[in-house]
Amino acid sequence: MDIPIDFPTVPLSSGHNIPILGLGMSHHGGYSHNALLHALRxxxxxxxxxxxxxxNEELIGKAISESGVKREDLWITTKLxxxxxxxxxxxxxxxxxxKRLGVDYLDLYLMHWPDVQIPGKSSREGRAxxxxxxxxLYYRGVCRSIGVSNFLIHHLEQLKENCDxxxxxxxxxxxxxQRPQELVDYCNRNNIVFGGYCPLAKGQVLTxxxxxxxxxxxxKTPAQICIRWSIQNGIVTIPKSTKESRIQENCQVLDFILGDDDVFSINSLHDGRHVTWDPSNVL
Ligand SMILES: NC(=O)c1ccc[n+]([C@@H]2O[C@H](COP(=O)([O-])OP(=O)(O)OC[C@H]3O[C@@H](n4cnc5c(N)ncnc54)[C@H](OP(=O)(O)O)[C@@H]3O)[C@@H](O)[C@H]2O)c1
Known part of the structure; x- marks a missing residue:
């Protein structure tokens, strides 16, 4: 099996390095204990x-402990x-x-969405x-890195004004x-690493x-092309699969390089469609 020894990492401004390829664990499509064990082992x-x-945090905690992989060799992201x-x-x-994950620190903790409903507070105040x-939590060392998810440029600008x-x-x-280049460029300029989710557009792009x-x-397979393209664009990429053979397939993306013209062809497929959410609902 041609699995890389170590995946390349991307440096965060916290000083920690996140592996560029991870395994998505969303609840859509279910959870497979055996698939996660296969991914780790x-x-x-x-x-x-x-x-x-x-x-599934508790189930993941059990799989990690069963896998025998040491905590310090893992990168665990979870979200608030x-x-x-x-x-x-x-x-x-x-x-x-x-506690559910069975760890005493997180590698990365993210605010899952920018919309906030705290009585008597504006969304901006609630986010701050x-x-x-x-x-x-970051200063205490409980979270080694902290971040956000689904934040647009104006959310990040406001946070920058309010926080340290x-x-x-x-x-x-x-x-x-869905290649939001303006947001990618903004993040690059502000030393915020861009993590991408749904790299396979939930399977919709594979045909x-x-x-x-x-x-x-x-x-290569269509999934490998999409994952390679995302990584080659410098994006931290987290495909999900509940199938052992597909997890294996999705990892085998470091032994080829897409030519510039081919990256450009895939870049040109952007039509702005979302497969998960409607941005007009995000305040
Ligand atoms: N921050 C957020 O708001 C947010 C939102 C959505 C997702 N995420 C994260 O991003 C991760 C990935 O997103 P996602 O799970 O929504 O979508 P995705 O990774 O784009 O696609 C997953 C789908 O593709 C299928 N698949 C996986 N590998 C395949 C392959 N090699 N060939 C054919 N089909 C394949 C999977 O089915 P099988 O399981 O049957 O293989 C599953 O139905 C999530 O698991 C989650 O961790 C974050």
Missing amino acids: SCNIRHIDTAKRYG WPGDYGYENATQACLDSC ETWKALED VVPHLNQVEYHPF HPVILRLAKQYG
């Missing part, structure tokens, strides 16, 4: 992306759900996530108060149909004629 996956919302926003709630939610909790720590990473939908043509040309 046989595919050298060392980066796991979950969230309180996915309801908006129902837990506010200083006290966010602090407690983080400690609860650590919640972010203050993440900053304190600039988010180390922003995780946003990113695949050939596009351009992807099929490139898969044939490179002797």
Whole structure:
């Protein structure tokens, strides 16, 4: 099996290095204990992306302990759900996530969404108060890096004005149909690493004629073409699969390079469509 020994990493402004390829663990499509064990034991996956919302932190904790992989060799990201926003709630939610995962620190903790509903507070005030909790968890060492998810430029600008720590990473939908280059450029300028989710557009991009043509040309699968393209664009990439063979396939993306023209062809597929959410609902 041609699995890389170590995946390349991307440096965060916290001083830590996040593996560029991780395993998505969203609740859509279910959870497979065997697939996660296979990823850890046989595919050298060392980066796991979950969230309180996915309801599987405890199961992931069990799989990690069963796998025998050492805590210090893993990168674990989890996310704070908006129902837990506010200083006290966010602090407690983080400690609860650590307990469920069976760890005493997180590698990365993200505010899952920018929309906030705290009575008597504006969304901006709610985000700032919640972010203050993440900053304190970061100063205490409970979270080695902190970040946000689904934040647009104006959310990041407001946070910058109100807070001390600039988010180390922003995780946003990113695949050939959804390539928010203005946001990527903003993050690059502000030293915020761009994490991309849904790299396969939940499978929707895998039958596009351009992807099929490139898969044939490179002797790779459509999923490998999409993951390679995302990584080559410098994006931290977290495909999900509940199938052992697909996790293995999705890891085998370091032994080829897409030519500039082919990267450009995939870049051109952007039509702005979202496969997960409607941005008009984000305040
Ligand atoms: N921050 C956020 O708001 C947010 C939102 C959405 C997602 N995420 C994160 O991003 C991760 C990835 O996103 P996602 O799971 O929504 O979508 P995705 O990774 O783009 O696609 C996953 C889908 O593709 C299928 N698949 C995986 N590998 C394949 C392959 N090699 N060939 C064919 N089909 C394949 C999977 O099915 P099988 O399981 O049957 O293989 C699953 O249905 C999530 O798991 C989550 O960790 C974050």
